[in-house]
Structures are given as C-alpha cells and as structure tokens.
Amino acid sequence: MSAMPRVITAAAFLCALATGAQAEPLRIPVLVPITGFLALEGTSQKNGAELALRGSGVDFDVDDTATSPEIAVNAFERALTSGRNREDVVAVVAPMLGTQMLALVPLADEFAVPMVTVSGTARITELGSPNVFRFFPGDVVVKAAHARYAVEELGAKRPAVIFQTTAYGQSGRAELDRNLTALGHPAVIAEGLDVSVKDMLPVLSKVRDSGADALLLHLHSGPTALVVRQARAMGLNIPIIAGSAMHQPETAALLEPSELAGVCAESGASPISETNPDMLAFADAYRAAFDREPDAFALGQYDGVRMLLAAIRSGAKSSADVREYLSTQRYQGLAMTYASDGKGNMAHSAVILCYAGDSRVPAIVKRYENLTGVL
C-alpha cells in the first residue's frame, strides 16, 4: 500500500471524528517509562504512540511510569479515575517494563480496559487476562529467530550466551536455551551480567576459553555495546548475534562502524533498514517530530495505536468494543500483520539484521514470518 491512500484514509477519519464528535472525545492515556533505566526504550514507545495519536481526534496525555510498579499503578489509577468520565478511556498504552505490566494487569481487569504495549516479558500474556495486547514479538518469537539464525544460517555448533540478570534477561535466556537445545546445539557457556557491570573482559575471556563459535547476547543497550567493543578489542572475532537492543540506532551510535562488522541482531522490525514507501514515510515523520531515528519499539507501539484507531474508526465506542476488535481482528501494520493468539500476543514475526562494517545502518538479512503459526 502506498503512502497516499493511508493519508487519505487518515484525513477522512479525522473529518469523521471532527463532524461526529461527542461532547467528550475518547481518551487513550499513554503510560510509559521515560525516566530511569528503561528511558531509552520507553521514549521510543512514547514517541510511537504519540506519532500515531497526533491529530487523530483522540485525547491523550503522557504520564511517566519511571521504573517502579507503584508509580505505574498510580499513573494508571489517575488516568482512569481523575477528572473526566472514565467511560471515555477506551484503551491504555501501557509501559513496556514487564514488572510494571505484571502490576497493572489486575487493575486493567478490574477496570475492564485493554492495554496495548510493546513489553517483551513473556509472562504478561500468560496470566489469562483478556486486556493485554502485545505489539512487539515476545521472547518466544524473537529468541526462536535468534537461535535459528545462529545455528541454521551461521552454522554455529558451540554457541555462547551472555544475558542480563534482570527479569528481561532471564526470560530471554530461558527461550534461547530452549531453542538452542531443540536445534541440537545447546550453549557451551551461559553467563549472566548485572546492568552495572563495566568491564566485560572477564566474561569474554571465559567465552573465548569455552571454544564458542558464536556469541549470542541478550543485554540492554549499553552492555551490548560494551561487549561488542571489548570483544573486538581483544580479538574475539566470532559472529555476534545480539538481542533487539543492538538494532537501536542509539546503540549503534556508541560504536565505530568497523567494530560493528559481523554483528547481527534480532528484532521485531528495523524501520531505518526498510525501503518501502510507507516505512520511509513513517521514518521521515518520526525524525521530523522527534529529531531522532525510529526503532522497532516505536514502530510496534505506532502500529498498536493505529490498530486502536482502526477499531474506533470501525465503530468501537467503548473499551469493550475495542477489546473485542483487538481480540478478533487482523491488522496490517507497517512492521507486520498483527492478530491475537488468544492470549494477547499480536506479533508473530521477527527479523535478523546485520551490520556490514561500513555504516551504522544495518541490513535485514533474514525474515522469520509467523513463527507461532497464528496467522
């Protein structure tokens, strides 16, 4: 689909909203972590939601959930109960931090409000809640692509894994272990790292001593860049297949292009690598609005909110209508086709991207479509 029909559709939608406006416009509060250790990814989430909502005729306020569950719970309750009519809130953009999502699920069920998020934590869609909708491929999807690319495409037989000791890291490590074992090549070494660790030489020397022939990372942005830099500095030149943090332009910006040679990453998408007109239009609009490069978190949240707006456009007037739409409809977003697997997992595809060593813009080298078989 070219950009023009989308623009026309959006314009028609805006006109419809303007002419048929109720006394109180519908609301979609945006609750995201824009300070604290997840601020980089959370800001992308906010920007994606904001870009989709700007000019949509739907009211939205952005509230920072920082990094504690208590702040997220307070923000959620404030968004639902303060001032305006609660019935105007048809959905909430919910934080990508897994621990916050786990605290918010009971509240969302109590208020019967659907939450749209890009959190990767596997457990949030395993609680039986009908109100969680994840627009970023969870670990079940991306770690399958991660392990398969290392083994099937790069021929890794002795993979090493370095993961973060946070809930995020543990979740990804478990899926990597499961997939690597299923592929017949379990990790020869798996090392956990706290986010505050500065010197990576100890863990990298153990990877080298293990005889590993590929290094799989599941780390946040800064530690990912540190590992890549120190691995190259110590001459550890085995292929590195990183987690989604490596696809973020901010992570690549920390490294010289030469240090990125031979480095790949899994992700739900890579907006800066795509060349189709819709994606280029999205990337241009994002840069113009926020003066930074878009990443997969921004795109996933953008697609999620666009699906919410599609629900409203199709006649949804309440949170129950929106939940029904998200649960049953298929939506063609910019990154992929979304549909619920019955648990709220909407994204089922992943990409692998690699850096050539001459720029900080990766190329998509492999697409893994519909890994869950839902579509």
Add this chain to the structure above:
Amino acid sequence: MLGAQLALNAVALGAAYALVAIGFVLVLNATTAVNFAHGESVVAGGFAAVALAMLVPAGSAIPGIILLPGVLVLTALLGLAIAALAYLPIRNRPPVSVFVTTIAFGIIVTNGLNAAFGAAPRTAPALLGTGTIEFLGVTASRQSLAIIATAALLIGALAFVLQRTQLGRQFRACAQDPEMARALGIRLTRITLLAFALGTAFAGAAGLLLAHQFFVTPSDGAGLILKAYIAVVIGGWGSLRGAALGAMLIAFFEVGVASVSSQPLAEGLLYVAVLLVLLVRPDGIFGEPQRLRA
C-alpha cells in the same frame, strides 16, 4: 598474559572508583553528612565531557584530557549548588534531612540530564586516544593507562593539598573536630563549600574517565553511589586512603573474581567480604576517624 590484562583493567576501574569514593569522603569529613547526589555528580561529569566535546567543530576530535579542566570547573560549580541548596539550609537538622535533600537533588540532576541529552548511553572522548599498546606480551588499552595516570595525578595533588598546605590543615581540623576548628577561627561554611566543590569535582573527573570506555547514561548514578558507599565502609568511614583501598577492592571483585567465577557470584562474594571486614574490623580497614556512621 590474560591475568596481566585483567589486573590492568581492574586497576584502571579501581582508580576511577577511587576518585568517586575520595570525593564522597571529602564531603563526609567536612559535614558528617552523606551526599546521596554524589553518584549523579559522576554522571554529570560524564555528560559535561560529552557537552564540551560537542562544542568542538564536527570532525575534529579533541582528547578528553583537554576537557578535564572544564569538567572539573563545571562539576565544582555543581558541588557548590548541592551545598547551597541541599545542605547548608538544613545543616542543623537531623542527618536524615540531608539524605532526603541530596537524594532529591540527585533525582533532579538525573531528570535534567535526561531532558537535555536523552536517555541513550553517550560516550565521551578518550583521554589520550584509543587503541592498545603491546608491552611484554600484555595488550594494554591506552584509555586504561590514561585513567590510571590521571587518577594518580589528581589523588596525588589532593594528598599534597591536604598534607602540605594551610587549607589542607583546615580541612583536617574540621574533619576531626568541627567545634574546636570553629573556635580556632576556621570558617566552617567556607570549608564546607570547598569540600563540596572539591568532592564533586573529583566525582566529575571520574565521570570523564569512565564515560569513554564504559559510556554514560543519566540513570547511572544509583549504582555509583552504592560503590562509593561500600568502598568507604570497607576502608573506614571518613578515611581517604581507606576509600581508595575499598574502591580497588570493589574493582578487584568486579574484574578479577568475576573472571574465575561468574559476575553474580563475584558480586555476592564482594558483599561477603564487606561483612567479613566489618566483623573483624567494625570501623573498617583504616578505622573511623569521625566516629560517626550515617
């Protein structure tokens, strides 16, 4: 040769941590108060270097060592602001008040940096260039060597000031007995302001040293204040050489012990070591000059 490389890395990291811990103790000795904004001061130093480097025309790389005086001045000013806003107005209140005000100040710094620079990790210029030097089979990073040299220079200069100058004697007098120092005519407020300026400048220097090799993000402060606190507890509450030794011990666990066990185990063993030190020497390795534990 891996052992030598690990040792070098540990000393470089410990040297930067030592600057953080010594800066923490300087304020502690002058005020008996714990400055919980100290971690954010390290982060501010890193971002000051990033900002100063941005002033240089694009394409022309500037060595980090050239930025050091600017970072020291900017973070010294930040220290004066912490003193003026978070300490002096409430210095006669219980210590917990200072905890709260400095924590609040730190949060403001974090969020201010987040607003100004964004949440992404940033990197500051290398002190004296990048790359490695081969010596007797050991591959040494230029940055690690520069960190060790710069930290040694700064700590040496501080030792000279404290031991050989009238200002240093005033510092030490205030640390040992502030009331007697005041009775002898030493202006406590002036010494307090100088301590905040100097301590925060040391933190800022550490921020510059760490920000190239290990990057800097606005939210790094909490981990750094914890390291400084542990270093001071191990070394002896209020002891400058104890703080430096404690910092080196932390780096030894982070690099050396982690290389033969695992990083989470090394972290656990560090805390076991802290408990053992406190069990055997409750005042820390070098005693507790102030006899006041916050």
